[in-house]
Amino acid sequence: MLGKLARWLRTLGYDVAYDPYIDDGELVRRALEEGRTILTRDKRLMLRRSARGRALFIASDFAGEQLKQVIKEFPPDEALLLTRCLRCNVLLEDIPKETIEAKVPPYVFRTQSEFSACPACKRIYWGATHRQRMLEDLKRLLE
Numbered sequence: 001m002l003g004k005l006a007r008w009l010r011t012l013g014y015d016v017a018y019d020p021y022i023d024d025g026e027l028v029r030r031a032l033e034e035g036r037t038i039l040t041r042d043k044r045l046m047l048r049r050s051a052r053g054r055a056l057f058i059a060s061d062f063a064g065e066q067l068k069q070v071i072k073e074f075p076p077d078e079a080l081l082l083t084r085c086l087r088c089n090v091l092l093e094d095i096p097k098e099t100i101e102a103k104v105p106p107y108v109f110r111t112q113s114e115f116s117a118c119p120a121c122k123r124i125y126w127g128a129t130h131r132q133r134m135l136e137d138l139k140r141l142l143e
Helices: 003-011 024-034 043-047 063-073 106-111 129-142
Strands: 038-040 055-057 093-095 115-117 124-126
Touching: 003 063, 003 129, 024 038, 024 043, 038 043, 043 055, 055 063, 063 129
Parallel strands: 038 055
Antiparallel strands: 093 115, 115 124
């Protein structure tokens, strides 16, 4: 229900566990075990005694408003921007350019000098026009 929000929060560097198929009991158990805050649009979940004090009700259906609400409650650390894998949430690691030639398109290899990778899913990231577009989209969402 909050998949877009989870992705944008990861973009900002937040440690976000997201599973769209988890049931409420397991969600609360995992949040307690891992010391996480539950972000939800589920009013029934908010009523669970075990979720009280551990959950934030997300008021809007719109990703930009959701993001503003979370940022107001939990201000981001700008140093963590674009440091997590958007797919699996793991912190990215810088990797030497010469190690990824066969893993990226030739044009990307020729035109980019800095790369990072997710040690879990092996997805490779680089700063190109899509990075700038993401930052512009983020800025637009937060206006």
